Amino acid sequence: MHRGKGMTFVGDSRIKKYEKAKLNRDYSEFPGKTESFWPDFLLKEWMTGAVFLIAFLCLTVAHPAPLERVADPSDTGYTPLPDWYFLFLYQILKYTYASGPFNTFGAIVLPGIAFAALLLAPWLDTSRHRLWYKRPVASGMMLLTVAILFYTTWESSHYHDWEKQEAQGKITFSNLDKKDxxxxxxxxxxxxxxxxxxxxxxxxxxxxxxxxxxxxxxxxxxxxxxxxxxxxxxxxxxxxxxxxxxxxxxxxxxxxxxxxxx
The missing domain is CATH 1.10.760.10 (Cytochrome c-like domain)
Structure with a gap:
């Protein structure tokens, strides 16, 4: 008999009773704070997803993807440009130590080292502190990465000839007959x-x-x-x-x- 908790029955005295809290408690014990998965929770998720989907479709209609002319492998004067999230790597390949005879280092080795550092981050920083200034290794790697990405992306976009880039990829139509x-x-x-x-x-x-x-x-x-x-x-x-x-x-x-x- 336990006071305030009612009576507990054990069918077999040889079965050991464990006094511990229930891990999976029924949501009915918390009225007003939970909801059933179907249909309440799923309905809200679907409504939220529908709003974002419609907004995204409206954006694509209002601002279509900027397409260029058909790729022409014979055009050796065309300068390809990656999307904005790869501009940092495009800029790194312009530096002396990452281009020319060092192109393999800039295109493969250097990004490989960066990705390896991300994979090894849990082992490089084993601190249990949650404050960023008490985790110097992880915080230092993060700040250094952000600084490099920001600087190289800005430098690539700032000094790039965007008018020439737009002109060389512009879609034009002519009476050119390639079967002639x-x-x-x-x-x-x-x-x-x-x-x-x-x-x-x-x-x-x-x-x-x-x-x-x-x-x-x-x-x-x-x-x-x-x-x-x-x-x-x-x-x-x-x-x-x-x-x-x-x-x-x-x-x-x-x-x-x-x-x-x-």
């Missing part, structure tokens, strides 16, 4: 490495928007100009003339292929 024999047999193997597969520019200028005359194109291809080499020893006069006529006909169009007004 002039393109497949001559231009693709001689011009696209500098001017891009769409001839909209890369290391070389944009040929679609240049509005060149056949005679001018023929002179450029024959004699070269600036960094552009001469092709008079590579292409025949007839081939150069075909390229000139092909390039001179290039013009910008809309999505439906109609020429844009100049």
């Amino acid at each position: 024999p002039v393109y497949t047999d001559i231009i693709k193997s001689n011009c696209t490495s500098c001017h891009g597969g769409e001839l909209t520019g890369g290391a070389g200028p944009n040929l679609v928007e240049a509005n060149l005359q056949p005679a001018a194109v023929e002179a450029f291809v024959t004699n070269g100009a600036g960094k552009m080499p001469s092709f008079k020893d590579t292409l025949s006069k007839d081939q150069i003339k075909q390229v000139a006529e092909y390039v001179a006909k290039l013009e910008l169009t809309d999505e439906n292929g109609k020429p844009l007004k100049k």
Whole structure:
């Protein structure tokens, strides 16, 4: 008999009774402080998820993803740029000790050391204190990581030529015919490495928007100009003339292929 707790019955005197609190107490013992999982709790979760989903869908409709033109492996002048959360690594690869002959160190070894430090963090800092200033190892690693990420991300975004980046990835439409024999047999193997597969520019200028005359194109291809080499020893006069006529006909169009007004 226990006072205030009623009477406890034991069916077999050989069974040992343990005096300890119940681990899983029924929620009915706490009226007003709990709720049933179905339907109360799940209904609130679904309502919250629906609000966030609708908000996210509205955001994607109002601000579509910024798409660039189709990837062109022949465009050697294109400078790829990672998303903002990888800008720090993009910036690190620009430094002397992480680029050129040290590219393997910057791209693999250095990030590997950083991730290994995160994996080993529980063993590197075994302190049981919860205050950050009483855990110097973990706090120091965190502050150093945040400082490096912040500085390299800021430096990469601050000194990057964003106008050039936007221009080189801009989606343009033209009357370029990639099935034309002039393109497949001559231009693709001689011009696209500098001017891009769409001839909209890369290391070389944009040929679609240049509005060149056949005679001018023929002179450029024959004699070269600036960094552009001469092709008079590579292409025949007839081939150069075909390229000139092909390039001179290039013009910008809309999505439906109609020429844009100049």
